[in-house]
Amino acid sequence: MIQIKDLHKSYHMGSNSLHVLKGINFDVKQGELVSIMGSSGSGKSTLLNILGMLDEADEGQYILDNVPIKNLNEKIAAKYRNQFLGFIFQSFNLINYKSALDNVSMPLYYKGVKRKERTEKAMHYLEKVGLADWSHHLPSELSGGQKQRVAIARALASDPKVLLADEPTGALDTKTSYEVMELIQGINDDGKTILVVTHEPDIAQMTKRIVNLKDGLIIDDSPVQQVRASLHV
Amino acid sequence: MFNLERWQEIFETLSKNKLRTFLTGLSVASGIFILVVLLGFSKGIENGVKSQFEQDATNLITVWTGVTTKGYKGLNPGRYIQMKNDNFEMISKKYEDNIEYETALYAIWGAEVAYKNETGNYRVRGAMPDHQFIENAEIESGRFVNQSDLNENRKVAVIGRKLKQDLFKDEDPIDKNISIFGMNFKVIGVFIDPGGEREEQQAYIPLTTSQKVFNAGDNIRNMLFTVKMSDNFDDAVALSQNMANAVETELKQMHTVSPDDTSAVRVFNTLEEAKKIYSLIGMIQSVFWFVGIGTIIAGIVGVGNIMLIIVKERTKEIGIRKALGALPMSIVGMIIQEAVFVTMFSGLFGLIFGLGLLELVGPQIESDFIKYPQVDFNIAITTVFLLVFAGALAGFIPAYRAAKIKPIVALRDE
Numbered sequence: 001m002i003q004i005k006d007l008h009k010s011y012h013m014g015s016n017s018l019h020v021l022k023g024i025n026f027d028v029k030q031g032e033l034v035s036i037m038g039s040s041g042s043g044k045s046t047l048l049n050i051l052g053m054l055d056e057a058d059e060g061q062y063i064l065d066n067v068p069i070k071n072l073n074e075k076i077a078a079k080y081r082n083q084f085l086g087f088i089f090q091s092f093n094l095i096n097y098k099s100a101l102d103n104v105s106m107p108l109y110y111k112g113v114k115r116k117e118r119t120e121k122a123m124h125y126l127e128k129v130g131l132a133d134w135s136h137h138l139p140s141e142l143s144g145g146q147k148q149r150v151a152i153a154r155a156l157a158s159d160p161k162v163l164l165a166d167e168p169t170g171a172l173d174t175k176t177s178y179e180v181m182e183l184i185q186g187i188n189d190d191g192k193t194i195l196v197v198t199h200e201p202d203i204a205q206m207t208k209r210i211v212n213l214k215d216g217l218i219i220d221d222s223p224v225q226q227v228r229a230s231l232h233v
Numbered sequence: 234m235f236n237l238e239r240w241q242e243i244f245e246t247l248s249k250n251k252l253r254t255f256l257t258g259l260s261v262a263s264g265i266f267i268l269v270v271l272l273g274f275s276k277g278i279e280n281g282v283k284s285q286f287e288q289d290a291t292n293l294i295t296v297w298t299g300v301t302t303k304g305y306k307g308l309n310p311g312r313y314i315q316m317k318n319d320n321f322e323m324i325s326k327k328y329e330d331n332i333e334y335e336t337a338l339y340a341i342w343g344a345e346v347a348y349k350n351e352t353g354n355y356r357v358r359g360a361m362p363d364h365q366f367i368e369n370a371e372i373e374s375g376r377f378v379n380q381s382d383l384n385e386n387r388k389v390a391v392i393g394r395k396l397k398q399d400l401f402k403d404e405d406p407i408d409k410n411i412s413i414f415g416m417n418f419k420v421i422g423v424f425i426d427p428g429g430e431r432e433e434q435q436a437y438i439p440l441t442t443s444q445k446v447f448n449a450g451d452n453i454r455n456m457l458f459t460v461k462m463s464d465n466f467d468d469a470v471a472l473s474q475n476m477a478n479a480v481e482t483e484l485k486q487m488h489t490v491s492p493d494d495t496s497a498v499r500v501f502n503t504l505e506e507a508k509k510i511y512s513l514i515g516m517i518q519s520v521f522w523f524v525g526i527g528t529i530i531a532g533i534v535g536v537g538n539i540m541l542i543i544v545k546e547r548t549k550e551i552g553i554r555k556a557l558g559a560l561p562m563s564i565v566g567m568i569i570q571e572a573v574f575v576t577m578f579s580g581l582f583g584l585i586f587g588l589g590l591l592e593l594v595g596p597q598i599e600s601d602f603i604k605y606p607q608v609d610f611n612i613a614i615t616t617v618f619l620l621v622f623a624g625a626l627a628g629f630i631p632a633y634r635a636a637k638i639k640p641i642v643a644l645r646d647e
């Protein structure tokens with residue numbers, strides 16, 4: 001599903017430049033649930049953003065579902081983001097003036113789905129994350145855990161090939177975190193490929209494989225015995 | 234543009250961001266509103282002043298005389314210059330080609346006029362038939378003084394509507410006799426004058442009759458001429474100014490008046506004055522336009538600023554939308570379409586409000602110098618579209634920039 005080879009990324013600030021990714025290699029297969037770990041500033045988000053085509057690598061190869069991602073024009077990039085990728089952010093990134101339902105329908109709007117079908121689908125995914133009764137609430141009327149569920153429903157709405165979650169539990173308390181992980185595990189059980197960035201070992205233990213990042217390089221990449229979140233809830 | 238889904242999305246955004254929408258709309262609507270009101274009043278002033286001029290013919294040259302203030306060729310100052318019939322005839326003949334209407338006048342102020350038991354003091358003017366046209370007077374009933382009245386020194390009178398109301402009340406005055414200083418005159422007509430009551434409180438009698446009954450010999454008090462108009466206003470002004478100057482020079486020569494004596498022989502050229510007034514109106518209008526355009530520019534800058542703030546405020550939203558698969562152009566389109574919709578809607582609102590105000594308040598404030606304040610609808614609509622265009626442009630630049638930044642940068646915006 002994902003193949004990256006020798007990925008490099010530097011940030012330039014004035015005359016300084018910060019080499020954040022120094023040659024990353026790894027593959028993710030269909031249906032995997034991978035966590036990317038590392039201390040703060042190790043480049044986890046940078047890597048995920050490149051995978052999500054929100055940012056571009058300076059060097060290296062990235063193939064997503066057999067499509068090389070390189071020098072894409074905006075139009076194609078937008079289409080891939082819409083159809084291949086679903087994002088879940090630490091800060092939820094919901095549009096604050098739109099209801100839960102409208103937030104979830106947004107990717108479908110950009111996919112060109114008609115209004116009626118959009119609403120039906122969005123409602124289906126809200127049900128799936130257990131928020132059917134909250135569909136007409138604004139994000140400000142939802143708890144952190146509920147917001148993240150809406151964000152997950154939104155990421156799922158356009159039925160992408162890969163879900164990318166950057167510290168999805170970073171802003172949540174432990175109990176809520178486990179509930180969210182339970183949801184993510186369930187989605188993975190249905191066959192969706194998911195990458196989760198986290199620096200919390202207990203969250204990482206709930207995935208099936210941990211990739212450890214340090215100083216811009218992968219220092220460890222090994223499968224783990226998945227802990228089911230449902231046992232902790 | 235005509236994508237229903239897009240419009241739904243925009244209405245939702247606008248209705249869920251009411252304050253933002255309201256503020257943008259307010260700045261546009263008030264700009265248009267102020268412009269419409271200003272232009273309306275400018276037009277009202279123009280109409281008012283023009284109607285002041287239209288009371289008499291605008292191409293009028295008036296001649297009257299006074300006392301010399303300067304000695305000339307051995308003659309002392311302080312002489313009264315008296316115009317005679319032959320002065321009028323000479324000028325009339327000499328400028329025949331330029332003259333449209335002409336009259337010599339001999340008037341008495343405050344003449345005692347009576348009918349039965351009703352008496353009053355009115356101006357009585359001896360005039361020639363053309364005088365009717367020079368005054369823009371209309372005959373309500375009967376007729377005006379004609380040439381045979383003059384030839385035969387008939388004792389007939391044409392009275393103003395006000396005079397008629399004073400003396401005759403509801404009675405029909407035609408063919409009744411009124412007395413002027415005790416002499417009987419037969420009423421042959423009633424006139425109305427656009428100059429209003431002041432002009433309608435007088436009576437016209439034949440010039441020759443007035444010279445005779447008031448023992449004036451062949452003296453005249455005024456001469457009035459209207460100059461033939463050409464299509465070009467400036468040509469007409471030049472022609473009448475030439476004639477006015479020539480008449481003044483000629484009369485001064487005939488009466489041995491110093492060429493630089495300004496009070497003995499006076500020639501007033503209405504067209505020249507009209508030109509001054511029109512250029513004054515023009516100036517007032519340009520001031521109003523200036524203020525109006527200033528208002529519009531302020532409106533444009535306001536809309537631009539608001540758009541800038543809106544786009545800045547929505548940077549993160551733009552990042553989110555891009556992450557969800559929005560094309561940069563769909564984001565630009567969305568913001569512009571919103572801007573266009575809001576400016577158009579509120580522009581039309583301001584326009585209707587302004588027109589409504591003029592319609593409502595216009596009649597209340599009508600006076601001698603403001604009449605029918607109104608706005609050229611085309612100008613108003615054009616301004617609305619100008620603002621819409623400006624709003625679109627003002628929205629486009631920041632929207633384009635925001636849509637171009639990498640989603641990850643936009644997402645990081647707080």
Ligand SMILES: Nc1ncnc2c1ncn2[C@@H]1O[C@H](COP(=O)(O)OP(=O)(O)O)[C@@H](O)[C@H]1O
Nearest residue numbers: 011012018020039040041042043044045046047
């Ligand atoms: N846009 C940027 N400009 C400059 N430096 C950045 C930028 N984004 C991240 N960095 C720096 O790159 C390093 C890696 O950041 P990040 O990928 O966010 O780390 P992590 O998510 O692992 O905490 C950090 O030192 C961070 O300060």
Ligand SMILES: [Mg+2]
Nearest residue numbers: 044045046166
């Ligand atoms: Mg991070």
